[in-house]
Every structure is written in C-alpha cells, then in structure tokens.
Amino acid sequence: xxxxxxxxxxxxxxxxxxxxxxxxxxxxxxxxxxxxxxxxxxxxxxxxxxxxxxxxxxxxxxxxxxxxxxxxxxxxxxxxxxxxxxxxxxxxxxxxxxxxxxxxxxxxxxxxxxxxxxxxxxxxxxxxxxxxxxxxxxxxxxxxxxxxxxxxxxxxxxxxxxxxxxxxxxxxxxxxxxxxxxxxxxxxxxxxxxxxxxxxxxxxxxxxxxxxxxxxxxxxxxxxxxxxxxxxxxxxxxxxxxxxxxxxxxxxxxxxxxxxxxxxxxxxxxxxxxxxxxxxxxxxxxxxxxxxxxxxxxxxxxxxxxxxxxxxx
Amino acid sequence: xxxxxxxxxxxxxxxxxxxxxxxxxxxxxxxxxxxxxxxxxxxxxxxxxxxxxxxxxxxxxxxxxxxxxxxxxxxxxxxxxxxxxxxxxxxxxxxxxxxxxxxxxxxxxxxxxxxxxxxxxxxxxxxxxxxxxxxxxxxxxxxxxxxxxxxxxxxxxxxxxxxxxxxxxxxxxxxxxxxxxxxxxxxxxxxxxxxxxxxxxxxxxxxxxxxxxxxxxxxxxxxxxxxxxxx
Numbered sequence: 001x002x003x004x005x006x007x008x009x010x011x012x013x014x015x016x017x018x019x020x021x022x023x024x025x026x027x028x029x030x031x032x033x034x035x036x037x038x039x040x041x042x043x044x045x046x047x048x049x050x051x052x053x054x055x056x057x058x059x060x061x062x063x064x065x066x067x068x069x070x071x072x073x074x075x076x077x078x079x080x081x082x083x084x085x086x087x088x089x090x091x092x093x094x095x096x097x098x099x100x101x102x103x104x105x106x107x108x109x110x111x112x113x114x115x116x117x118x119x120x121x122x123x124x125x126x127x128x129x130x131x132x133x134x135x136x137x138x139x140x141x142x143x144x145x146x147x148x149x150x151x152x153x154x155x156x157x158x159x160x161x162x163x164x165x166x167x168x169x170x171x172x173x174x175x176x177x178x179x180x181x182x183x184x185x186x187x188x189x190x191x192x193x194x195x196x197x198x199x200x201x202x203x204x205x206x207x208x209x210x211x212x213x214x215x216x217x218x219x220x221x222x223x224x225x226x227x228x229x230x231x232x233x234x235x236x237x238x239x240x241x242x243x244x245x246x247x248x249x250x251x252x253x254x255x256x257x258x259x260x261x262x263x264x265x266x267x268x269x270x271x272x273x274x275x276x277x278x279x280x281x282x283x284x285x286x287x288x289x290x291x292x293x294x295x296x297x298x299x300x301x302x303x304x305x306x307x308x309x310x311x312x313x
Numbered sequence: 314x315x316x317x318x319x320x321x322x323x324x325x326x327x328x329x330x331x332x333x334x335x336x337x338x339x340x341x342x343x344x345x346x347x348x349x350x351x352x353x354x355x356x357x358x359x360x361x362x363x364x365x366x367x368x369x370x371x372x373x374x375x376x377x378x379x380x381x382x383x384x385x386x387x388x389x390x391x392x393x394x395x396x397x398x399x400x401x402x403x404x405x406x407x408x409x410x411x412x413x414x415x416x417x418x419x420x421x422x423x424x425x426x427x428x429x430x431x432x433x434x435x436x437x438x439x440x441x442x443x444x445x446x447x448x449x450x451x452x453x454x455x456x457x458x459x460x461x462x463x464x465x466x467x468x469x470x471x472x473x474x475x476x477x478x479x480x481x482x483x484x485x486x487x488x489x490x491x492x493x494x495x496x497x498x499x500x501x502x503x504x505x506x507x508x509x510x511x512x513x514x515x516x517x518x519x520x521x522x523x524x525x526x527x528x529x530x531x532x533x534x535x536x537x538x539x540x541x542x543x544x
Contacts, residue, residue, distance in 0.1 A: 022314045022533065023533075025314055026314050026525075026529070026531050026533055029529045029530070029531050030525055030528070030529045030531075032529070033323075033528045033529035033530065034528055034529070037327065037528050040327070041327075044331060048331075059387065060387060060388070060391045061388075061391065063395065064388075064391035064392060064394075064395050065391070067391070067394060067395040067398075068390075068391060068394055068395075071394055075477065075480070078480075079477065079480035079481075083479055083480040083481075083482060084482075085479045085482060086482050086486065191478075191491060193478065193491065195346075195386065195390070196346035196347050196386065197343070197344065197346055197347030197495060198347055199491050199492060277479050278479050278480075305387060306387030306388060306391070307387045307390070308390065308394075312477075312479075312480075313477060313478050313479040313480065
C-alpha cells in the first residue's frame, strides 16, 4: 500500500506533462468510481424503497417478518431452548408491574375451568366433556353469560387449529384449580423481561408445565412424537398465544398461581398464568382458560400486532 | 497518484454507512418504548445523572415526534433484527480483512500515536502550526478508527446480551446484567453518532483529494523527491 502507481515515464517527458498525465489518470479513476458508486447507491435506495413498500404480514413488512421467523428458527436450533435463566435470592424479588389487561375478564371464583384439548384419549378422565367450548365463564359481578364468544379471537384472527373451528365439537377435559394444585409445587425467582425494555425480578409459584403434561399427556403423532405446538387463550379468546413444545417443557416454564408470595391478583392473570424466562413477557399469557396441543402453528395476539411470534430470549 | 484505500475497504465503508444509520434509527424506535414517563416508563437508559439526581434527560417528546418515533416498537425490532445481520457480517469481514491483508498495521495505534494524536488535536483546534508527518493515517486517526471498531465489537456483544439474555445469560451477566447491557448498547450508539459528526467534519476540512480516495481509492500526492530533479 501507499506505493506510487508505476507509470510509464519516458525520460523525455517534462514535469508539466507528467502532472497532466496524473491528473488525467485520476480523473478517469474518479469518474469510473463515482459512476459505479452512484449506481450502487441508487440500487441501495431502490432496495430500501422496496422494503418500505413491501406488503405486510400481520402488521410487519414481509421481509422483516420472514427475517424474524428465520431468526427464531436459528435461535431455537442454536440454543435448543435448554438454557436455564439465572435465579436470584428472594430478597431481590419485586412486585411485577401491570402493563396490560387484554383478554382478562372478571371470572367468578369457582367458575374458572381450564379446558385442555388435544389429549390422548380424553374420555379416560373423569373431567371429560364432549365439548369444552360449552363451558360458560360467568363473571364475578353479574349473572349474564359470556361463554358464547370463546372462540371469537381465534376465528377472527384466522386460527388454523382444527380444534378451534366453531362448528365442530371440541372434546377435552375441564380442570379446576384443585386439579392444578395437585401437581408438584415449584418456586422460581427469575428476571421478567418486557419487550419494551424494562425488567423486574419476580418470584413465581406454580406447577411445571412439563409436570402438567405428564399428568395430562397429549395425543402423540403417528410417528410417536409430541405435538409440535401448544396454543393457549383467555376465557373469551381475546388474548391468545402459541408456543413451540420445546419452550414449554423447559423446567423453568411454570403454570403459575402465586406471585411475590401471594395468590395471583386478577390483573396479573388469576387464577392461572404462564411464567417462563425463556420468553418475553408478551408470551407469558395471563388467565389461561384453554390449552390446546396441536401440530399447527397457533396464532398469537402480539404477533398479529407486528411482534415476533417466537419472542424467545 | 497514490493508492490509498483498497476496493474491499471502500465497499465495506460505504455499506456500513447507511446500515449504521438504519441500526441507530430502528434502535431509537425500540428505546422509545422505555422512555414514556406518563405511563410510568422512566427510561433509565438515557439519562445523565447520579443516584436519583438527573442532570439531563435526553430526547424530549418533541424529538420523538420529529423523527416519528412513537409507537413503532414492533417495526423498530423488525428492522433492527433484519439489518443487524448486514451490520455484523460487514463488520466481521472488515476485521478479518484487516487481519489477513495486514492493513491493520496502518490502522492500529503504535507507540507514537498518542503523542502524535495530541499534536494533531492541537493543530485542528488551531493551537499549533504544522501537522506532524504521517503515514496513511495520523495518530488521532489511528486511535479513532481503532476505537470505532472496538465500539462495533461492543455493540455486537451488548446486542447479543440483550437479544438472548436467557440463552446467553453468561454474556449478559458478563456485561453487568440486562439493564447494564442496554445502557452500554445505547451509549455505544451515541458514541457512533459522535464519531460520525467528527468524522464528517474532518473529511469536509480535509477536502476533495481526501474524500475522493474513499470512493476511487486514489489520492494525489506531491511527487517523490527522486523525481524532483528531472528536467
């Protein structure tokens, strides 16, 4: 580098002639480079304009959506959803901020049921019912019914899970909190992270999802594998979230009924919610009313609002 | 006529320029969501202060309105996690290129660089006459250009610490925790902005011959002394 460009310099050339030659040479190089650079800049601007005007998938530009899905695939392949989040002493735990209440309703105590769909031979359970969708979540302060619209969210959002088509019956079981409390009790103190950027250390108590699945195993696929996904939704289906199976069987994924040493409050998702340090808060669904094992990628409320479906940390 | 910048360096430089801007812009859209005092978001990341004293809070609401940066979190994340690949790959290739080609020798500061940088700074502030003799880059340039590469490494590491704080919790912990990683990431981005401003000013002052060299690769220098004696 820094070596002078060797030019043919016959000894009979004057200094002025040599200068002239160099000026011509650099003008040629400069012209060439600026033309090429200009074309590259135009191509770049064109690509940017194309991206800015690309069609959207669930409120996100299609190329960005594809990139997020690709990132999710890469992330889960690379890390295998197996890392354990650091845990903290109880003295550092705080009371979680309430950030939104999408889908939460005022369920009357004792009226809450957890619908579980996609089980292996659901008839074997005493809690079996031929159509879990008929369960009527009565609100705490009035006598009206609210169960009719249970599937509304999934249908409006174009849910692809066959269990959610409103016309057919959805056989499954209806669990009570007593059933959940029979599962081994676990506690974890982990950092909760919101996609907005804030984070808090929280103490959670509940049952591991993997223990829940051991007690109520899904119908396996013909090849013997577990269903690929799990869908969850709130009582009226206004909030819904989907998960790859691997992230749910992680030992730090809990079906929670207590937070910060007290039973969950309604705004934190009483009586049952998800807590999982493997995902952002927007995937930690509150007031779970239905759990569906499925092979179809379930719709996700925040993914329909432009966020990443995966949300993995 | 001197060959100053290789073709590879020129391409990487000009690819990096718009990508860095997209990363900073989309990063701002993300940081906005943690900076809305009226919904309880204190935005601890971009405040200058100590303890509970805040000296300066960056970005008043008018700033966010001006850049149309409000309620764009999902889009900001989408752009950030798309262009991060171009930014990272371009940066990695640049570092590999410097290492393999040997060009790092003209970039990394040597034992003369710090004294030289001081004299250059005095000269640029019009406190001293005459620039010290230099090779491709002077001492101040060596320090600045190496520093900005290190800042890129820091942005990449803190970015991963924020992106995968559970899967890469060892990295997040090494960065001082999740919020510290966010703080580092943000202030590095501001550092890039400062670098950009100084860089552009210096390029403007240095003039056309210098600017041309990052596009065409060549600059004109006075003829070497061996040629001066020619008739």
